[in-house]
Amino acid sequence: MKRAALLVVGALAISLICLGISMAADPIKVGVVLPLTGEQAKFGEIEKNSFLMCLEEINKAGGIKGRPIELLIEDDTGKPDVGRSAVEKLISQDKVVVLSGGYSSSVTYAMCAVAQQRKIPFLVTTGSADKITEQGWDYVFRLNPPVSEYPQALESFMKEVAKTQSVAILHENTLFGQSGSKEFAALCETAGVKVLMKEGYEAGAVDFKPLLVKVKAAKPDMVYMISYIMDAALLMRQSKELEFNPKLFVGGGAGFTLPEFAKNAGDAADDVFSADLWSPKVPYPGAQEYFDNYGKKFGSPTEYHGAEAYASMQVLADVLKRAKDLTPAGVREAMLVTDMKTVFGPVKFIAYGKKKQQNQLPTYLVQWQKGTLETVWPKSVATKPYVYPILPWAEKKK
């Protein structure tokens, strides 16, 4: 008897809880899928924090026509099949009107395919493989530029300032490294710059000296490296040890722009250039504030991935505000005519080349000068003049 009574009470409690949920103010549901565990968790965390930071500001300002936005953040664990599970769940169970997120390209691709099939708009935050917006999918929008466009600013710098004749390309064997290096090699060839060597290494390697000795012997004007944090720092430290002095060291974004790079590489980081998509000093409204607020709130600096996430949330809020009706089709209509400024730059989804509904952004060249990252190219947005040619290691020591 006692047990039966307990059961009844329990059932009542659960149904009351359910009732409470459905009676609360009716938020607009938005699904976000990010890698919160696994190898990419570090970046997933930055993006998640940025999404939530922007969400808080939007909801504090009254939300969308009085309704708050609710973010349903799911973990893709860095695996395509899990990412797909997450999207299926968000669409069929949570009934979200729009999806966002997507860090690694393989996961992003698998998720976008589902979104397209189920006709739910997907705003890609980071997944950068060119192919994602080349499928003719009309429900997939991408905020960040594709990986092939990362070194645009570098190209003009090489042509106008450095007059580079030959390059050596080193890259980690990941999607980012392989496709980035391939695009850069093609870009050099059309510009008449000789590619002396192009070598990949296993991500996470520690001894680069055999590789660097080979590069040194080839005597390139410039070394272009696509690496993450630890390998980026090690490449520079070991170049210094080997007294390897090309005219230019350039990183292809990623590891070379993070604060940890300067910390790990020490003075070997000085004068190193890098392609970059964003820095707090870019001339976009709110960029510096976002950077400062993030640092204050989470106690660690943010970088371009975080800015992408923050901007994604800004775009989503803008789109939801403009949407005539809050259905996936209505949101898609509104997203098509997006034309706004975010912390990550102006956002407009256009078709060019093989791509569709892709946002185009200028890229930058940054340089480490005395431990701080300065934007040096294009000149119109430069925070400091560039240092070129860079001094050989031996002279720097003095």
Place this chain on the structure above:
Amino acid sequence: MKRVYVPLALLIVLILFPLVVTDAYYQHLMILVLLWVAIGSGWNLISGYTGQVLFGAAAFFGVGAYTAALLLSKLDVSAWWGLPLGGLVAVLIAFPFGWICFRLRGPYFALATLALNEIFRHIATIWESLTEGMVGILVMQTFISKIPYYYIALALAAGSVIMIDVVTRSRLGYYFVSIREDQDAAESMGINTVYYKMISLCLSACVIGLAGALYTNYMGFIDPKVVFSLHDISIMAILVGIVGGVSTVYGPAMGAFIMVAIQEVFRSGGFGLLVKLGKATGWPVMATVTKYVSEAHVLSFGLLVIFVILYLPNGVVGDWSTLRKTLLFWKRETA
């Protein structure tokens, strides 16, 4: 008779499943389960029945997946042809590998399969002109609905379970078990151990390769890190086998279901239940709990394996009678 009726009833339930449960999310999860049933069964044949522990299931899985993807991207042949061919190519890889490595026994063979896994991952990563390297290969999905994929996966899963059942009850199966129990004794009885180990490996590779090709068709995107993954494919295959029950016919099926369910329950925080509870009660503790639970799925795999090895060394299916007795006993006591 029970031997036939229970699986038959299960099969009918599985056939009816997508017609009853139309939610695409659950259909997707079931497709993953069925895929893992096939991979787990393949692993079980060579590792469970024949005793040659395979640490490199991903080598065959990835080769099958790449066969299907390359057919489309290089030869413009439908990736569906990759389904039979994926199995075949996996066998073609298994054959020379077995030829060389069946000289090795026990842990040495296991390490060789691990190496095979890594070799193929590196080849797929570095040979960019063929495989596109880490950029990966895209295949457009043929069907929007999940139902065709579901039935193909079901056919593959059921086929591999039936294959195991038939093989292990045949003369072949007894040879396999005798090799596992004592290879030297089997040899002295006149069993050509290399020959039969080879048959076992090729059958396993075929099933796993088929699963890989189906993965390509279903997921639509592969890259070396995904399909040659040591952690997500090779180790997962072993976990599916161990949790379900090594050298039991239905073990991998049970293991696949448990592993996919656990991963999903943890990832989604008990299918979103924890989040709802947190909201309803308003306790900030719930948010922290949810966060840790959803980050703990890897840990949960580890704990599960420790639990299974300690208390159910033959897996859930292998120790079913013990498990049932314990549960019944527990029930009687609480009632």
